[in-house]
Amino acid sequence: MKDIYVAFLSSNYKMSAFIRQFTRYHFSHVALSETPTLEKMYSFARKYKNTPFVGGFVIELPSRYFLSEKKVPVKVCRISLEDGEYDKVMARIASFKQTPDQYKYNYFSALAYWFKRPYRKKDAFICIEFVLYALGVDKFMTIKEFEKTLSDCVVFEGTMDEIVEEKNKLLRTDDFFEKKSMWFMAKNFTKDIVHLAKSPNK
Numbered sequence: 001m002k003d004i005y006v007a008f009l010s011s012n013y014k015m016s017a018f019i020r021q022f023t024r025y026h027f028s029h030v031a032l033s034e035t036p037t038l039e040k041m042y043s044f045a046r047k048y049k050n051t052p053f054v055g056g057f058v059i060e061l062p063s064r065y066f067l068s069e070k071k072v073p074v075k076v077c078r079i080s081l082e083d084g085e086y087d088k089v090m091a092r093i094a095s096f097k098q099t100p101d102q103y104k105y106n107y108f109s110a111l112a113y114w115f116k117r118p119y120r121k122k123d124a125f126i127c128i129e130f131v132l133y134a135l136g137v138d139k140f141m142t143i144k145e146f147e148k149t150l151s152d153c154v155v156f157e158g159t160m161d162e163i164v165e166e167k168n169k170l171l172r173t174d175d176f177f178e179k180k181s182m183w184f185m186a187k188n189f190t191k192d193i194v195h196l197a198k199s200p201n202k
Helices: 014-023 083-098 107-113 127-134 143-149 182-198
Strands: 002-009 029-033 041-048 051-060 073-081 154-159
Touching: 002 083, 002 143, 029 127, 029 143, 041 083, 041 127, 051 083, 051 182, 073 083, 083 127, 107 182, 127 143
Parallel strands: none
Antiparallel strands: 002 029, 002 073, 029 041, 041 051, 073 154
16 A cells, blocks of 8 residues: 545635635635655646746645745645555656656636536646546546545644745755746746647547
């Protein structure tokens, strides 16, 4: 048996606060990790700190959640899998890591999820869709519904500062903190919307 971890989080970004206000739910994001201390997480989210509308597959470091003194709530659930099933999950994640630019953030689905309706597009995901796909779950669920199914798997519930190791809180070895212009965001967002509009439904 091998373990993989599901992290339910809420960041301090304005977009996350807007989502929480709209859904009236305290978690706005979900990710997968190979470790219970969340040294590295896999999900779909914004690619850069100042570009909320440039998203896609990301390998998240904990440092993106330590941008202010405000504590970030997190719940970590452990899923134990047979070795063969675990290998399948990691193989799916590996395919995203190998060709990250192939996958788009599914803005259409992000809107549809607020009304509890899937809007699946080829090679396009939001965080919950990616996590369910990677785990081999072919079922529509909101973050709230998925959290409920893992109620017996909780290994930690608290804040990020309590679970993340000190050495990882300020580690900035990815491109997340690279500042991008408004023109960069507008250009890429427009390109992704056009791509999604032309992409076939799943």
